Amino acid sequence: MDRTGWKAFLERWNEELFIAGAQPHTELGKPLTDGWLGHPPASQEQVAALEERLGCVLPPSLREFLLVSDGWQMFGCFGGELRGTGELGWLRDLDRMYAEAYDEFDEFADEAAILRRGLMLSHGADAGVLFLDPGDVDEAGEWAAYETYSWTAAGLERQGSFHELIRHLYAGFHALERPQCQTQREWDAKVEQARLAVLAGGVDGPMAVLEEARDYGIPARPVRRAPADPPLRPVVHARRAAAVRQRCGQGAAG
Secondary structure (H helix, E strand, C coil), X not given: CXXXXXXXXXXXXXXXXXXXXXXXXXXXXXXXECCECECCCCCHHHHHHHHHHHCCCCCHHHHHHHCCCCCEXXXXXXXXXXXXXXXXXXXXXXXXXXXXXXXXXXXXXXXXXXXXXXXXXXXXXXXXXXXXXXXXXCCCCCXXXXXXXXXXXXXXXXXXXXXXXXXXXXXXXXXXXXXXXXXXXXXXXXXXXXXXXXXXXXXXXXXXXXXXXXXXXXXXXXXXCCCCCCCCCHHHHHHHHHHHHHHHHHHHHC
């Protein structure tokens, strides 16, 4: 997502967070702005300095996000805050306990490697951590993203990119908070359209919409389609069976 897309998305999420009762708050020592749960945009120089400090180029969706808001105060329902250019860093340097959480378990060698090389995104998450994996990069230069919490048995939960992680956190916010807002109304309309499409015989497209709606906590009304070929009444079966017996009997007698 580019800066234009991020700006529109964050303005909508900001409005919905306030509807849900959020208030500006940060533990990172940044100035707060009334009515805005983000921060001023990072400059190109700040992003370049971060990349020099890390020794790598940031994935595009994270880079573009920072150029719209240099961090974010409500990183999902459990993710604490999203760090900005001055706070992002390697997990092994910022939270050694999580970086080494799987080191003593041979069966979790892959997870241990992912954690040790992770770029830490979150600050103050609820007994957890959110991070990016520079060792898992797609053709667009996006890094895989993870969240993990000590109070779940889910382990490392993967998303394909920073953008996908944000969308996942956004859906989770809607599922838990259910703010009365435009997004909820749009999903209600999508679900009803998908339900009607299923009744008309559609399958893959509308069912995918209904599946995504569940991520937003929006239930679908039951879809009941009439059987394409309703079963015959018992008396019809009996007549057919009698006719078959008669024909077979006639054939044997001839």
